[in-house]
Structures are given as C-alpha cells and as structure tokens.
Amino acid sequence: DTAVSQTPKYLVTQMGNDKSIKCEQNLGHDTMYWYKQDSKKFLKIMFSYNNKELIINETVPNRFSPKSPDKAHLNLHINSLELGDSAVYFCASSRYRVSPLHFGNGTRLTVT
Amino acid sequence: ILNVEQSPQSLHVQEGDSTNFTCSFPSSNFYALHWYRWETAKSPEALFVMTLNGDEKKKGRISATLNTKEGYSYLYIKGSQPEDSATYLCAWGGGGADGLTFGKGTHLIIQP
Numbered sequence: 380d381t382a383v384s385q386t387p388k389y390l391v392t393q394m395g396n397d398k399s400i401k402c403e404q405n406l407g408h409d410t411m412y413w414y415k416q417d418s419k420k421f422l423k424i425m426f427s428y429n430n431k432e433l434i435i436n437e438t439v440p441n442r443f444s445p446k447s448p449d450k451a452h453l454n455l456h457i458n459s460l461e462l463g464d465s466a467v468y469f470c471a472s473s474r475y476r477v478s479p480l481h482f483g484n485g486t487r488l489t490v491t
Numbered sequence: 492i493l494n495v496e497q498s499p500q501s502l503h504v505q506e507g508d509s510t511n512f513t514c515s516f517p518s519s520n521f522y523a524l525h526w527y528r529w530e531t532a533k534s535p536e537a538l539f540v541m542t543l544n545g546d547e548k549k550k551g552r553i554s555a556t557l558n559t560k561e562g563y564s565y566l567y568i569k570g571s572q573p574e575d576s577a578t579y580l581c582a583w584g585g586g587g588a589d590g591l592t593f594g595k596g597t598h599l600i601i602q603p
C-alpha cells in the first residue's frame with residue numbers, strides 16, 4: 380500500500396496549457412504539502428494545507444492553485460504553463476506540525 | 492531570507508569509515524529540525540525529527556544531535572556501508588510558517 384501517491388509520474392506538455400497533478404495519502408494525516416524541486420535540486424515549499432487552512436509561499440505564482448476535495452487529497456492545478464515551470468513536484472503529508480513528512484514519488488513536469 | 496546550509500555538498504567515504512556532516516539553520520523561531528535520506532529515483536525518507544536543544548537521536552548506525560541556540564545539527568554515520576550512499580537532507584521548521592525549509596543536501600558516496 381502506497382502511503383502518499385501522486386499521478387502522473389511524468390507529464391510532458393506545451394507552454395500555455397493547463398494541467399493538474401493529483402495527490403492522495405492514506406495515512407490519515409492532517410496536513411498535506413506541495414514541494415517543488417528546482418533546477419539546483421532544492422526542495423522548496425509551495426503550499427501547506429491543514430483542515431481547510433491554506434498557507435501559500437508568497438513566491439509561488441498565482442497560476443498555481445491547490446485543490447483539496449477532502450482531507451486525503453491535495454491536487455495541484457497549474458494554469459498557463461511556462462517553460463520555467465519544468466521541475467519535479469513532490470506531494471507530502473504529515474500528522475502534526477512537528478511530525479516527519481511522508482513524500483510521494485514525485486511528478487516530473489516538462490514544459491516544451 | 493531563511494537559509495538552511497549543509498556542508499559538505501558531497502562526500503566520498505571508504506566503506507567501514509565513520510563520517511559526519513553539518514546542517515546550520517536560523518536559531519530564531521525554531522520549532523523542529525528534520526533529517527531525511529534521499530536515494531536516487533526514490534522519495535525522501537525521514538530519519539529523525541528533533542525539537543529540543545540538546546536532542547540526540549539514533550537509528551542503527553546513524554545518529555544526530557541538535558543545538559538550537561547556535562543553530563546547527565550534526566548527522567553521524569558509524570561504519571559506513573555501501574547502502575548508506577544517498578543524499579542527506581536537513582530541513583528547518585520555523586519562522587512562524589508551516590512547511591519546512593530544506594537545505595541542498597550532502598551527497599554521500601560510500602566506496603567499497
């Protein structure tokens with residue numbers, strides 16, 4: 380049983396398109412996150428979502444929006460994709476603020 | 492800017508030797524320091540979460556210490572084995588925001 384699963388694993392799309400990445404966790408965790416691994420391999424927080432409270436990293440463009448249909452899911456929608464959006468995106472979850480993160484396997488997004 | 496610095500960036504160690512590396516982080520508004528192990532083609536896996544100054548955690552041959560007053564943590568690996576080869580990430584929780592700030596990692600290669 381995969382604890383945090385995200386789909387698709389690979390996503391290749393053209394500039395200007397709108398795409399979504401799905402994330403689901405079966406751990407019963409209260410908080411979910413989206414991280415972006417940039418070209419320098421840094422993992423940077425994009426969003427955290429806890430009990431309907433969304434905290435956004437102010438550096439994230441508003442073309443990116445998380446959607447949480449329920450506690451177990453946090454999907455990432457990206458509008459008007461740009462070349463610079465190419466990266467690996469990781470979903471994660473944790474039970475409490477000080478609990479370890481459980482990561483999904485990542486989605487490699489390539490914008491052409 | 493909240494910087495989490497890790498050193499060295501990469502490290503080659505002979506099998507059987509012991510090694511350690513450093514994570515430095517802002518000492519203000521601290522609530523947690525995490526260590527993760529990240530193998531190629533996998534997702535990061537949590538090793539330790541430490542919250543109190545002076546915390547020491549151990550898991551098998553790997554241990555970690557925490558100094559929140561001066562803002563650093565050490566990760567130690569005793570008797571390195573080839574399976575220890577991975578990137579080791581530290582992540583700082585603080586600054587009043589949810590989500591962790593990750594360092595760039597120390598890439599460890601164990602040479603047989």
